[in-house]
Amino acid sequence: MEDNRFMKVDKVKKSQLPVEVSWYGGKDYLIQDMLGLYASEVIYLKQFTSDAFELMQKATNKIIAENQLSYLGIPEFFHQTIKYSWENKEDNPFLIGRFDFSGGIDRLPARMIEFNADTCTMLPETITWQATQLKQLPVMxxxxxxxxxxxxxxxxxxxxxxxxDDAFFLASSFGYQEDVINCNAVISSAIEAGFNGFYTDIKHVEFSEEDGIFYELGPGEFQPVDVWFKIVPWDWMFNEEPKLAKILARIIELKKCVVLNPPYTSIWQNKKFLAYIQEHFPNHIFAETFLSPTGLTSYVEKPIYGRIGENIKIVGEKNASSKGEYAQQEKIYQKYYPLATDNRGEYYQGGMFYSQVPSAINFRVQEHPIIGEDSEFISHFIL
Known part of the structure; x- marks a missing residue:
């Protein structure tokens, strides 16, 4: 990418950062420059994302109708819950996810490389930091x-x-600060939508098969929850905490609480689903994904439920790898599509949030071709 795509922005002092992103102050994460996108690129990426979401829905209909959830390695006891939530989407709506893509700008072909559909993050920097920087530009x-x-x-x-009259919205995570501030971004939107919004770590949430979800207001005083938003992966629950997964399944089936995101997003989060799509719906939207690297000259190896760029290996045109906590997971193999790079050789991976429609673009930047924990966030503007 040429340097004329970038625009310098006045630095925001740590003390002047919006409260939603103040936690990032002092960290090497929020880049001061902004990346310019052409209007044609934005239009293209929005349509590309809509097509990707439509394709995922078609494939979801097929894999559920043909009882093929075992293909994804999802425990059998959770199949009916996924099927129920999908067949009753009006009661189990999808709130938000983030498609990650390679290319898409600078004349590089775009390919979706995964859908963070269950527990996506980067909400406060996308919503608040991008808007803050946009106001700092010398021209509108x-x-x-x-x-x-x-x-x-x-x-x-x-x-x-x-x-x-009073509807209660609770957001929960394991308590990591980054997850908490992402939960807070959703709580803020929930309050604007007419809810009473609260946060508590999942360890403080009470789950009852027959009565629903509660959180403790004080000693012996519990508040029923109408909507529970979680940054707690479904795959963690049905693999590591099956008792909790079964209780939540019952809560959902009895309509005691709306759980966001719903169980069917565990399909979309699973990268093996991309191999299923490749087999049954060949396309030019998702990077070609397989269960074996046979026949691929340049590919990316990924764990099926891996996150934050851990345990990824690039082989062929580029050679790189990352460590992490997902080494024992089953792997998939994606055809390698290059990320956009700038004149310094840094790599840019795009993301498109989806909430009913393609809602927001963001980019992460890193010197390493595997975008992970050490990446930085760069805001965009339309040229």
């Missing part, structure tokens, strides 16, 4: 960033289906 520009508005719209639709 636009960006594709309607994520907060789309979240509020989706949550308002959920709120209308709850027949209580």
């Amino acid at each position: 520009r636009e960006q594709h960033n309607q994520l907060r508005a789309d979240l509020i719209d989706t949550l308002r639709k959920i709120r209308k289906n709850i027949n209580f």
